[in-house]
Amino acid sequence: MGQDLEPKVRSWFLRNAVDALERAHGTAARERLRFAVPQRLAHLVSAEAMRATAPQGVILLEDAEDVLFAADAVVGQGAGTIMESIALEVVARAVAADGGASVVVGDLIGTVLGLRPVLESPFVDAAMAFELNRTAEGFTLMLGVAGRPRAARLLRHFAIGAIHAAARYAREAGAGALRVSGENFVDRAFISVVQRERAIEVAGTPPPAGMRARGARATLPPVARLTDEVERILSAPRESTPPPSAERVNGVPPLSIGQRRKIP
Numbered sequence: 001m002g003q004d005l006e007p008k009v010r011s012w013f014l015r016n017a018v019d020a021l022e023r024a025h026g027t028a029a030r031e032r033l034r035f036a037v038p039q040r041l042a043h044l045v046s047a048e049a050m051r052a053t054a055p056q057g058v059i060l061l062e063d064a065e066d067v068l069f070a071a072d073a074v075v076g077q078g079a080g081t082i083m084e085s086i087a088l089e090v091v092a093r094a095v096a097a098d099g100g101a102s103v104v105v106g107d108l109i110g111t112v113l114g115l116r117p118v119l120e121s122p123f124v125d126a127a128m129a130f131e132l133n134r135t136a137e138g139f140t141l142m143l144g145v146a147g148r149p150r151a152a153r154l155l156r157h158f159a160i161g162a163i164h165a166a167a168r169y170a171r172e173a174g175a176g177a178l179r180v181s182g183e184n185f186v187d188r189a190f191i192s193v194v195q196r197e198r199a200i201e202v203a204g205t206p207p208p209a210g211m212r213a214r215g216a217r218a219t220l221p222p223v224a225r226l227t228d229e230v231e232r233i234l235s236a237p238r239e240s241t242p243p244p245s246a247e248r249v250n251g252v253p254p255l256s257i258g259q260r261r262k263i264p
Contacts, residue, residue: 007126007145009064011057013086015050017068020085022047025075036070058124065150080157087161094118095169103169108195109139111170112163119143119155119162126151129188138195144188156182156189163193 022030034045043049044059044067072082094115095103102118104110113132120128127146132139143159144152160180167178172195179194 005125007061007148007151008058008124009061009122010124011050011053011059012055013090013122014044014059014064014067015053016089017071017082017086018045018047018050020089021071021075021082024085029075032074033067033071036074037067041067061123061126061145061148061151065148065154068154069150080153080160083154083157084161084164087158088165090118091115091162091165091169100169103166105170106172108163108167108170108172108193109134111166112139112141115162115166119159135192137197138193140193141191142188143191147187149184149187152184152187152189156184156191159189159191163191 018030018033021033030045030047034042037045041063044063068083072080075082094117102111102114104114109132116130120130123145126148129142129144129146131142141159141163143155145155160182163180164178180191182189182191184190
């Protein structure tokens, strides 16, 4: 009963992994893997035994982790190349099976979201985490299986391969060379995808001449020409009454132009 509640993976997932290993590195790689895994798991490496399993058969996640890590150590020196190769195959088969319905042409993020079931489908009785967030340069993806750090390490490489496969189908316009990186923290895998570089403005660096000229015209407030202001003043109607400064002061009339006042 306790084993029924433990996390598992579909047997087809492990079978595809070992088959991918053999196709890429020959039958000798399968034989080396058979000796690299614990004896109790040797049947999981046998092509005949795995093909005899039911399509919806399951394997304990812990056993699948042992086989997959051993396979990666045999040919990939622990670099995760086997899991990435599996992802390329799984995504290709999924797209062919649904007639491309999971692909959003021109939108990598939409395609990755459409392929989410492909990332989750191998796991049974496992609390799978999946969170995708858009960034200025691309997006980030967090995924993992609760309480399974080794599964998170496998998922990191599996997701990286799936993202590269999705990019081939999405063919997003304007995207540059795809850069995908990842790291693990406890039972979570964190993947960062850069599709386009963000323009970085360096302080003190002036913009190009054309941009600088356009910016100056757009930001400076309109200033009236001096000649227009002078013409406005001169054309204004004159006052018929003298200004305050020309009024009598203490009963003394103002001087007319050219008149001098005698000082006693």
